[in-house]
Each structure stands twice: as structure tokens, then as C-alpha cells.
Amino acid sequence: MSPDLLPILTEFNFKHWKRNIFSYCQSKNIDDHLESDIVATATPETVEALRKEKKAAAGTMTLHMGDEYCTKFVTDENKSQPHLIWKLLNDHFLANTPQNQALVYQKFLDVTFETTLSKFINIIDSHVADIIA
Structure with a gap:
């Protein structure tokens, strides 16, 4: 799947967006970074490679969030923390409000x-x- 074909997040397409982003990250073997901070528990030998993967996961997600949701959910503190952004998005869009x-x-x-x-x-x-x- 080409990253150009991934949808941009809107208020109506979260489940579709989430499935496509997760599948794309799976195809690049970076999906683990969406669920947890695996860099925090990594061995010193693997930290650098995992940091690159983590940035790739964060970049893929934020690139396809659109300006509205990047502004709303991405901060200087979490911009390289895809698991935190993923949780914020899930909590927001899947809340029973x-x-x-x-x-x-x-x-x-x-x-x-x-x-x-x-x-x-x-x-x-x-x-x-x-x-x-």
C-alpha cells in the first residue's frame, strides 16, 4: 500500500482511518510503536533502530491526521510518541459521548x-x- 493512498482523518472516518494506518504500519513492521513505547524497554543495541521506527510510526500517523487533529492532539511533548497520540485518538473518537x-x-x-x-x-x-x- 502506498502512503499516498492512506486516508486523511476526519470526524467521520476514524475506524476506517485507524484500520488503514495500522495496516500500513504493520506492512512496514512499525505497528508495535502504536500500542506501546517499546524503545523504553529496549536493549542498548536495539535502541537506535527502534527510535527510527518510532519516528516513522509517528510521522505516518501525523502526516495523515490533517491539520485539525494534529493541532488538537499533537504537542511538542508527544510528537515523537506515537503510542500516546494513538491512545488520545482512540479515547476521543471511541468515547461513548x-x-x-x-x-x-x-x-x-x-x-x-x-x-x-x-x-x-x-x-x-x-x-x-x-x-x-
């Missing part, structure tokens, strides 16, 4: 039939799963 619930419901209402019945049913199923979650 009225605003998030309204966005999920609005996305469901915006669904239109465009191609085939099977694709439409899959889209509806996906949105219903989001509403239930």
Missing part, C-alpha cells in the same frame, strides 16, 4: 444506494454495527 453517537447516527442517515444491492447491504450492516457499538 452524545456527540460521537450523533455522528454515527448521522453517517447512517447519509447512506445512499449507489451500486449493487449486496454492497448496499454491507454498508448498512457496517453502520448498524457502529450504532450498536
Whole structure:
């Protein structure tokens, strides 16, 4: 997957964005940096290589967050800490707040039939799963 094909984060596409960013990082073998600070527990021999991977993970994520979410979640203290940014994004977008619930419901209402019945049913199923979650 080309990094140019990764989506930019919006208020409506977090699950899609998260899946694509995580998959891209997996393909580059840097996904472990999204879940924890593996540099902190590394041996002295591996620290430098892991720091490069960590910066690559942070760069991939922030490059595809867009200005609004970079400004909101990325600070001087966490800009090279992808696991902290990842947690902030998950806490924000997956919180069970009225605003998030309204966005999920609005996305469901915006669904239109465009191609085939099977694709439409899959889209509806996906949105219903989001509403239930």
C-alpha cells in the first residue's frame, strides 16, 4: 500500500482511518510503536533502530491526521510518541459521548444506494454495527 493512498482523518472516518494506518504500519513492521513505547524497554543495541521506527510510526500517523487533529492532539511533548497520540485518538473518537453517537447516527442517515444491492447491504450492516457499538 502506498502512503499516498492512506486516508486523511476526519470526524467521520476514524475506524476506517485507524484500520488503514495500522495496516500500513504493520506492512512496514512499525505497528508495535502504536500500542506501546517499546524503545523504553529496549536493549542498548536495539535502541537506535527502534527510535527510527518510532519516528516513522509517528510521522505516518501525523502526516495523515490533517491539520485539525494534529493541532488538537499533537504537542511538542508527544510528537515523537506515537503510542500516546494513538491512545488520545482512540479515547476521543471511541468515547461513548452524545456527540460521537450523533455522528454515527448521522453517517447512517447519509447512506445512499449507489451500486449493487449486496454492497448496499454491507454498508448498512457496517453502520448498524457502529450504532450498536
